[in-house]
Amino acid sequence: GAVVSQHPSWVICKSGTSVKIECRSLDFQATTMFWYRQFPKQSLMLMATSNEGSKATYEQGVEKDKFLINHASLTLSTLTVTSAHPEDSSFYICSAARQASGANVLTFGAGSRLTVL
Amino acid sequence: GQSLEQPSEVTAVEGAIVQINCTYQTSGFYGLSWYQQHDGGAPTFLSYNALDGLEETGRFSSFLSRSDSYGYLLLQELQMKDSASYFCAVRDRTGANNLFFGTGTRLTVIP
Numbered sequence: 001g002a003v004v005s006q007h008p009s010w011v012i013c014k015s016g017t018s019v020k021i022e023c024r025s026l027d028f029q030a031t032t033m034f035w036y037r038q039f040p041k042q043s044l045m046l047m048a049t050s051n052e053g054s055k056a057t058y059e060q061g062v063e064k065d066k067f068l069i070n071h072a073s074l075t076l077s078t079l080t081v082t083s084a085h086p087e088d089s090s091f092y093i094c095s096a097a098r099q100a101s102g103a104n105v106l107t108f109g110a111g112s113r114l115t116v117l
Numbered sequence: 118g119q120s121l122e123q124p125s126e127v128t129a130v131e132g133a134i135v136q137i138n139c140t141y142q143t144s145g146f147y148g149l150s151w152y153q154q155h156d157g158g159a160p161t162f163l164s165y166n167a168l169d170g171l172e173e174t175g176r177f178s179s180f181l182s183r184s185d186s187y188g189y190l191l192l193q194e195l196q197m198k199d200s201a202s203y204f205c206a207v208r209d210r211t212g213a214n215n216l217f218f219g220t221g222t223r224l225t226v227i228p
Contacts, residue, residue: 034215043204044160044218093159097214105150106216108159 003027004096006109013084014117021079021112023050023094029074030096034106035067038091050077050094084116119143121205121219128225129195137190137222139205147208149181149188150216155201163203164190192224200226 003026013019023033031052036044048069049057056069066088068080081088091113095106120142129135139149148167152160166172166181166188178191192199202223206216 032214036218041223043221046215046217049215105162105165106152106160106214108161110159111157113157 002096002105002107004094004107004109006094006112008112009110010113010115012115012117015085016083018080018082019084019114021081021092021094021114023077023079023096023109025075025096025107028096030077031074032097033071033077034095034097035069035077035079036093036095038093038111040091044093050079052077081114084114086116089114089116119207119209119217121207121217123203123205123219123222125220126223126225128227131195131197131226131228133195134191134193135195135224137192137203137205137224139188139190139219141186141188141205141207141219143207143209143217145209146183146186147210149179150206150208151177151179151190152204152206152218153201154204154221160204195226197226197228200224 005024005026007022033050035047037047038044046059047062050069050071052071058064071077091111093111095108122140150165151163153163154160163177164179166179171180176193181188202221204221205219
């Protein structure tokens with residue numbers, strides 16, 4: 001159980017265009033999902049917390065107008081990178097929390113590798 | 118804010134034991150977790166410590182000392198497939214599920 005599906009797994013786009021990434025919890029409901037960004041050989045940086053039915057909570061330094069998050073249902077959150085630029089090229093990973101052995105365990109999607117030309 | 122420090126790289130021989138350390142500074146602390154990530158893949162949960170002491174899960178064990186703001190992941194009977202990046206992560210707010218990750222340790226297992 002506890003599977004998170006992310007799509008697309010990789011995308012290449014032109015500078016100035018927008019890209020949408022979907023994150024779905026397949027076998028459980030997730031009122032909260034989390035979006036992380038990871039540059040090559042670096043750690044996972046939390047970008048924002050996606051809340052079902054309400055506005056996302058962004059971490060300091062993350063532009064909410066550039067990284068639009070929508071959590072319209074209990075199983076789907078989307079991240080839209082607007083007006084993408086080469087510096088936005090990165091690995092974007094979503095996750096959802098579940099309880100396991102008393103811990104708040106994050107189940108991650110397989111990630112979406114974005115390349116902006 | 119949060120700060121979690123780990124060694125950047127560790128190399129160990131197949132069959133050996135390796136320890137990956139994590140020191141943290143957080144405004145609040147509600148548990149230390151460990152995740153494994155293979156290249157290009159998703160992080161997967163390994164272990165969790167809410168209280169001081171050792172938690173054992175098969176070949177992997179994790180230790181926490183809250184007074185020292187320190188924990189470690191212990192991998193025994195290393196296998197080639199254990200070559201991956203390992204991250205410690207903390208939850209710094211009660212009632213919240215988001216995690217903040219450490220700098221990551223790249224483990225390379227050699228024959």
